Amino acid sequence: MTKKLPSVCPHDCPDGCGLLVEVENNHIKTVKGNPEHPFTRGFICHKVSRYAERVHNQNRLTTPMIRTGPKGGGSFRPASWEEALDLVEGNLRLAIKTYGPESVLPYSYAGHFGVVHRNAGHAFFHKLGASRLLRTICSDAATAGFTASLGSGPSTDIESAVNSDLVLIWGCNLLTTNLHAWPFFEKAKKNGAKIIVIDPYKNRTAQKADLFIQIKPGTDAALALGMMHILIAQDLLDHEFIKNHTQGFEALVRKSREYPPPYVEKITGVDRGVLEELALAYGRAKAPFIRPGCGPIRQLKGGMAMRTIALLPALVGAFSRPGAGINRSTSPAFALNTAPFLRPDLSPEGTRVVNMVELGQALTSLGSPPVKVFYNYLANPAVVAPDLSQVRAGLKREDLFTVVHELFMTDTARYADVILPGSTSMEVTDLYTSYGHYYLQMARPVIPPVGRSRSTLKVFQDLAARFGFTEEVFKQSEDEIIEQLLQTDSPYMQEITFEDLSSLKPLRLKVGANPFEQGFKTPSGKVEFLSESLGKKGLPVLPDGSPSLDLEGRDRYTLQLITPPNHHLLNSSFNEVESLREKAGPPRALIHPEDARSRGITDGRQVRVFNDRGICLVQAKVTDDTQPGLVVMEGIFDKEASANHLTSQNITDMGESCAFHCNLVEVATLENPV
């Protein structure tokens, strides 16, 4: 019998789609969009429409496995859960006894975005006293920069952009990474809005823009300051708003004078005429809407870039006009009661914190104590973490015991001592927030666990029982955890009940189109052109337009590398779905014809992209979609093609995040040593 069951996309994607899954005899036949979802409206991306291929993939891990050959060699034998968990428990106990609990390092990210299973290990590792992982690999520079300017609250609803007359898509490949925002922008366009894309290369979204502004990477703060310079000079300002709701305007005026158009052109590569067109369009629009992506923030000065962009709406009073504003993230509105579930209080005070961006260093050079047990789940660091030669050297250590809870034999799983087979989102109950819209959703299993796979929650509760942990959290069911997560005083979460969620319909939070109307959650309660809290951290109190530069090896490497998402993959996920790998084609490096010519590189040729950190063998795509001096590698392919052989563990100015798009490289044909 065929059933159509609602579900939710579990991927780390702002869209958080509602799904309808067709199931026959415990087997997924098709996955489609749920037309009842007000934001995602019945369509989904081509990746998840192939989900049956992923869930029932012949290469899915279905049984626990134990390493038999050398570390990283990929030889394993099947084992029972009992045997596998005995080994995990034994190694945890041994490491804790010999080196102390901080020798245990958990590592996880957002392979599955549901609140319950994504966070199911936290209480266990806290109670164990393990090193704490700082999970800053993605958007923390954006959060920090945005918060410094506009506060920690949620931002303007993308749905409201239908009323905008100017949409700025700033460092976001929206048609690839936030597809469901497009219909709202397209509707605005039908009503006469102009769409401007600001990006270093002509990505899929830029191809559809009314105006594409090609910027040098790492120079967004200068561009925004150049816009401010013109807005101020032309008096395209909302003086009333500035007077009542901002602080530091006079200081900002002085700062912006340092950024006249010719100087900004020199920094950003954006022609002064185009800069003027941009600033005037922004200043004269009735309802300008900005959708910043993570492009500007995956730079060493990424926090400053986001902070500066975020100040623009305040100058023109965009926060008080329907259709205008800025959407960075909707997450702050999902103010769940997480403490009883995460139990940070169980972690002993002063426990060591390890930044996930610096995993390579943590596994190779951290002492007192060294990392002896590495427990990885919902993440694939041997592919997605920066500076892979260090990460993999660490994972190769024979004296490191590695546990990997996974769906597939990823590059990380290959280094495991014990592999535990994971259950997908289709096999568990979970609660889903979103960072692109304001709907909360719950999902129930649509099929039973595939093979002998187990959910993240189940595995951690089994381990907790083995260690004799008796706290409530180690026994709660998914439903109990979700009910508890909903016990919050947050005004955004009022009227959301477990019963209503159990209907599996998306529920809208109590958030207006423009949450900034309720004020700014900054220390002053105002938009902070001047931020004293940044000053206290030793950062510039005012916006600063000096560019982000990778200084490592700049005497030898002259090309800047950016590594934005691939249309057919999601981070390293979907590398395992053959039809998507085929669509993605071979891993490529986009290089400008000028740079290709001087290096004897022709289109389609195999090349080496390299720097002191590593080397990647890929195919050259010679195209003027990129600019001279810029190499683009779209997506994170696995094995030797991961762009992360070339990226650094350097930390961003704010948010302690990773500068994935701020690295210098050289490119050469295979014969040419350069």
Ligand SMILES: Nc1nc2c(c(=O)[nH]1)N[C@H]1C(S)=C(S)[C@@H](COP(=O)(O)OP(=O)(O)OC[C@H]3O[C@@H](n4cnc5c(=O)[nH]c(N)nc54)[C@H](O)[C@@H]3O)O[C@H]1N2
């Ligand atoms: N298909 C697909 N969708 C995804 C993902 C995926 O891998 N594949 N990943 C998901 C995740 S985890 C995330 S965080 C989001 C990320 O989604 P995005 O925010 O769209 O991704 P970014 O890596 O920030 O790259 C966005 C754009 O920024 C540009 N860029 C790079 N450097 C700069 C710069 O200095 N300035 C400016 N203005 N632009 C720059 C890149 O060229 C790129 O076009 O997407 C999510 N959705």
Ligand SMILES: Nc1nc2c(c(=O)[nH]1)N[C@H]1C(S)=C(S)[C@@H](COP(=O)(O)OP(=O)(O)OC[C@H]3O[C@@H](n4cnc5c(=O)[nH]c(N)nc54)[C@H](O)[C@@H]3O)O[C@H]1N2
């Ligand atoms: N060069 C470069 N590197 C980047 C980026 C970039 O732009 N450029 N982007 C960065 C960003 S924004 C992010 S967010 C990170 C993302 O990094 P990760 O969160 O590590 O994302 P994925 O690579 O998708 O790996 C998730 C893994 O979880 C597994 N998984 C999924 N669901 C389940 C489940 O239910 N149970 C179990 N047990 N396992 C599951 C998947 O099979 C997959 O191997 O990568 C970062 N790396």
Ligand code: SF4
């Ligand atoms: S990956 Fe994004 S666009 Fe695709 S189904 Fe999931 S939430 Fe929707």
Ligand SMILES: [Mo]
């Ligand atoms: Mo991300």
